[in-house]
Amino acid sequence: DAGVIQSPRHEVTEMGQEVTLRCKPISGHDYLFWYRQTMMRGLELLIYFNNNVPIDDSGMPEDRFSAKMPNASFSTLKIQPSEPRDSAVYFCASSPNRGRNEQFFGPGTRLTVL
Amino acid sequence: AQSVSQHNHHVILSEAASLELGCNYSYGGTVNLFWYVQYPGQHLQLLLKYFSGDPLVKGIKGFEAEFIKSKFSFNLRKPSVQWSDTAEYFCAVRLSSSNTGKLIFGQGTTLQVKP
Numbered sequence: 001d002a003g004v005i006q007s008p009r010h011e012v013t014e015m016g017q018e019v020t021l022r023c024k025p026i027s028g029h030d031y032l033f034w035y036r037q038t039m040m041r042g043l044e045l046l047i048y049f050n051n052n053v054p055i056d057d058s059g060m061p062e063d064r065f066s067a068k069m070p071n072a073s074f075s076t077l078k079i080q081p082s083e084p085r086d087s088a089v090y091f092c093a094s095s096p097n098r099g100r101n102e103q104f105f106g107p108g109t110r111l112t113v114l
Numbered sequence: 115a116q117s118v119s120q121h122n123h124h125v126i127l128s129e130a131a132s133l134e135l136g137c138n139y140s141y142g143g144t145v146n147l148f149w150y151v152q153y154p155g156q157h158l159q160l161l162l163k164y165f166s167g168d169p170l171v172k173g174i175k176g177f178e179a180e181f182i183k184s185k186f187s188f189n190l191r192k193p194s195v196q197w198s199d200t201a202e203y204f205c206a207v208r209l210s211s212s213n214t215g216k217l218i219f220g221q222g223t224t225l226q227v228k229p
Contacts, residue, residue, distance in 0.1 A: 030215075031215040033215075033216075042219070042221045042222050043158075043204065043219045043222065045216070045217075045219075048215070048216060050215070056216065091157060091158070093158075095215045097215070101146075101208070101215050102148060102160050102163055103215070103217055104160075105150075105157040105158040105159070106157060107156070107157045108157050
């Protein structure tokens with residue numbers, strides 16, 4: 001398996017633009033998580049899905065952020081409009097539904113908002 | 115609310131020194147425990163995990179961790195660090211009763227090993 005796949009790996013955009021981050025979880029994994037990592041706040045859980053359904057979005061910072069999971073193999077995290085304080089590394093992780101479940105992390109998307 | 119606390123924010127060691135990174139959690143029920151490592155510029159990778167059984171868990175690259183239930187702790191250890199161990203280390207807890215797969219992460223500890 002290729003592991004969790006994220007795209008793009010790097011994104012540089014200007015303030016006010018829409019940003020879409022993409023994630024493909026490991027096949028067969030029922031949980032998908034979106035995290036944000038910054039120097040100031042460390043690793044923050046933004047939202048997670050179970051079987052494509054959002055379970056907990058309490059970590060989403062504000063309405064500018066939205067996430068979808070239209071099917072088991074794809075999820076997006078969208079920021080509209082983006083702001084410089086959104087600059088961070090965004091990680092996607094997935095885990096299986098049963099058993100002794102660790103989370104498997106993707107390589108991350110480094111977002112820079114100018 | 116449940117939380118995970120990593121006491122050491124930044125640790126600097128010389129090669130061959132012994133390492134111990136602290137991790138405490140606040141939850142009275144059954145937990146699953148994890149240590150993840152993030153090498154510079156890379157994503158988080160699992161070092162080791164504890165679910166049940168022997169409280170001393172051995173992971174990859176010579177790391178081990180001991181679960182002490184009475185202390186709500188899961189400290190990470192390595193007898194002799196190498197320069198390549200320079201990374202950020204995260205402790206994480208999953209509540210066994212929650213059945214959500216959600217992990218609660220600590221703030222992370224940055225380890226710098228001097229050659």
